[in-house]
Amino acid sequence: MVDFDLVVIGSGPAGEWGAVQAAMAGKRVAVVERESVLGGTAANTGTLPSKTLRETALHLSGLKARGLYSVETTLRHEATVSDFLYRERRVKGMERERIGHNLQKHGVQVLQGVGSFVDAHTVRVCRKGAEDLLLTGSVILVATGSSPYRPPLYPFGDIRVHDSDEVLEIGRLPSSLVVVGGGVIGCEYACMFAALGIPVTLVEVKPEVLPFLDDEISALLAQRMEALGIRLRFGQTVEKVDVPAACEVPIRLTLSSGEEVDTDQVLVASGRSANTSGLGLQDIGVKLGARGQVEVGPSFQTAVPHIYAVGDVIGFPALASTSMDQARIAVEHAFTLEGPQALATVLPYGIYTIPEVSMAGETEEGLRAKRVPYVAGRAAFATNPRGQIIGEMYGLLKLLFHRESLKLLGVHVIGEQASELVHVGLVAMLTGSTARLFIETCFNYPTLSEAYKAATFDALDHLKHGTV
Numbered sequence: 324m325v326d327f328d329l330v331v332i333g334s335g336p337a338g339e340w341g342a343v344q345a346a347m348a349g350k351r352v353a354v355v356e357r358e359s360v361l362g363g364t365a366a367n368t369g370t371l372p373s374k375t376l377r378e379t380a381l382h383l384s385g386l387k388a389r390g391l392y393s394v395e396t397t398l399r400h401e402a403t404v405s406d407f408l409y410r411e412r413r414v415k416g417m418e419r420e421r422i423g424h425n426l427q428k429h430g431v432q433v434l435q436g437v438g439s440f441v442d443a444h445t446v447r448v449c450r451k452g453a454e455d456l457l458l459t460g461s462v463i464l465v466a467t468g469s470s471p472y473r474p475p476l477y478p479f480g481d482i483r484v485h486d487s488d489e490v491l492e493i494g495r496l497p498s499s500l501v502v503v504g505g506g507v508i509g510c511e512y513a514c515m516f517a518a519l520g521i522p523v524t525l526v527e528v529k530p531e532v533l534p535f536l537d538d539e540i541s542a543l544l545a546q547r548m549e550a551l552g553i554r555l556r557f558g559q560t561v562e563k564v565d566v567p568a569a570c571e572v573p574i575r576l577t578l579s580s581g582e583e584v585d586t587d588q589v590l591v592a593s594g595r596s597a598n599t600s601g602l603g604l605q606d607i608g609v610k611l612g613a614r615g616q617v618e619v620g621p622s623f624q625t626a627v628p629h630i631y632a633v634g635d636v637i638g639f640p641a642l643a644s645t646s647m648d649q650a651r652i653a654v655e656h657a658f659t660l661e662g663p664q665a666l667a668t669v670l671p672y673g674i675y676t677i678p679e680v681s682m683a684g685e686t687e688e689g690l691r692a693k694r695v696p697y698v699a700g701r702a703a704f705a706t707n708p709r710g711q712i713i714g715e716m717y718g719l720l721k722l723l724f725h726r727e728s729l730k731l732l733g734v735h736v737i738g739e740q741a742s743e744l745v746h747v748g749l750v751a752m753l754t755g756s757t758a759r760l761f762i763e764t765c766f767n768y769p770t771l772s773e774a775y776k777a778a779t780f781d782a783l784d785h786l787k788h789g790t791v
């Protein structure tokens with residue numbers, strides 16, 4: 324039996340940040356990780372790999388240069404799987420190393436094995452080829468993340484049928500691809516493969532992509548996805564899947580509309596499930612929700628006060644960014660430290676489709692539903708000098724201000740650097756700033772950030788003319 328102040332189960336962004344935060348406060352900390360590598364979904368199968376593949380796809384396809392220098396606009400060369408995965412493997416490796424160093428530097432003990440609860444203070448670490456270890460913790464942080472949901476309709480054993488983990492192990496690039504699910508994962512991968520020149524069909528049961536976005540931005544994204552060659556099939560599901568034994572014979576999917584789609588490969592991205600099975604949480608009084616996610620209170624405390632849960636295992640918003648912050652807050656609360664005890668009041672979303680999309684704060688639809696008077700201001704990247712230079716012809720920055728106080732209520736960006744640009748607006752919202760901030764700020768020239776000023780003037784113009 325080994326005693327710790329904090330035992331963390333899981334080494335993804337939530338686990339790493341929780342462990343380091345406690346260690347920095349002088350606590351004795353252990354991290355239990357079932358995989359042979361550190362970093363969870365963010366480092367190994369999700370965030371960083373997919374973002375690296377996006378850059379690779381843009382590079383290999385020459386897409387960024389299209390229309391700029393009247394050069395060849397098709398794929399630079401026939402991309403192979405090893406071209407495609409080369410950089411992804413390197414970035415992944417470097418991130419695992421960074422996490423290992425970070426934990427070591429802070430004196431966190433890392434134990435490889437599957438963690439589960441023996442009782443409310445004891446975690447068993449089941450190790451391959453070694454005896455089980457028992458760890459006790461005054462506080463326990465469950466940061467076990469999530470895994471792709473696998474609908475029973477699909478034969479995942481087949482090498483041509485993937486979930487978002489397996490797609491990173493593809494043996495060859497598909498000659499055509501159907502992506503099932505138009506959530507963030509589905510849209511990001513659909514864009515990546517389409518950028519490589521692969522015919523992609525996206526099947527989504529809802530009538531649009533990413534309904535949490537401002538409607539105008541969601542519609543613009545759908546347009547740009549179609550322009551990339553993606554065939555969008557909204558309001559439909561897959562009803563039948565025929566996977567022939569012979570790899571050269573296409574897979575046939577029958578959609579709810581009756582349409583039959585033949586495809587080389589299929590990527591299923593229709594949601595994720597919390598990694599709670601086998602942890603023994605319910606036996607010690609921790610409550611789980613309908614989809615297996617751990618139920619927590621405002622400081623990420625479960626029904627058992629010294630057990631906290633953070634990150635994907637608690638469900639929405641299930642982002643690497645928010646998972647890290649949740650862990651920080653849980654540790655602050657558990658050890659009554661002096662740092663901030665609540666998440667930021669406005670959280671950003673960065674979606675790495677092609678083009679990139681990002682938002683923070685309210686959407687037009689949200690403001691209308693809440694009957695908040697607002698005025699919108701828009702700046703098209705095509706009219707921004709930096710946008711012209713880099714050939715960004717379709718990007719848009721949209722700002723939503725309160726119509727009376729002119730406080731910034733929402734920022735929406737589609738186009739190059741969207742997930743970076745959003746931070747200007749995010750910080751403005753967190754500091755309660757108004758339109759005045761963007762008028763007074765001197766932005767570098769030429770930059771896309773300057774679009775904040777143009778969008779603000781556009782909003783003021785609408786106010787003057789009584790339009791929205």
Ligand SMILES: Cc1cc2nc3c(=O)[nH]c(=O)nc-3n(C[C@H](O)[C@H](O)[C@H](O)COP(=O)(O)OP(=O)(O)OC[C@H]3O[C@@H](n4cnc5c(N)ncnc54)[C@H](O)[C@@H]3O)c2cc1C
Nearest residue numbers: 333335336337357363364365369438468634635641642643
């Ligand atoms: C394709 C994809 C792209 C994404 N892109 C983004 C993005 O661009 N931006 C963003 O913010 N988020 C993104 N996400 C989401 C992000 O990856 C997750 O929100 C984040 O990884 C959650 O962190 P976590 O620490 O809660 O869980 P995870 O990263 O899943 O880590 C959990 C860890 O716990 C371990 N574990 C589980 N059970 C046990 C056990 N019993 N014992 C020991 N160890 C255990 C797992 O092996 C894993 O290492 C993406 C996700 C996917 C799938």
Ligand SMILES: NC(=O)c1ccc[n+]([C@@H]2O[C@H](COP(=O)([O-])OP(=O)(O)OC[C@H]3O[C@@H](n4cnc5c(N)ncnc54)[C@H](O)[C@@H]3O)[C@@H](O)[C@H]2O)c1
Nearest residue numbers: 504505506507508509526527528560592593594641673674
């Ligand atoms: N850039 C980012 O921040 C980023 C990137 C990727 C993933 N993530 C995180 O990963 C999580 C999971 O992503 P996801 O895309 O798998 O799940 P999701 O729940 O966001 O999206 C799944 C989509 O599949 C659709 N769907 C479900 N069943 C279907 C069916 N039978 N046929 C057709 N469509 C169907 C749903 O309507 C939904 O739009 C998200 O919560 C997200 O936060 C974040």
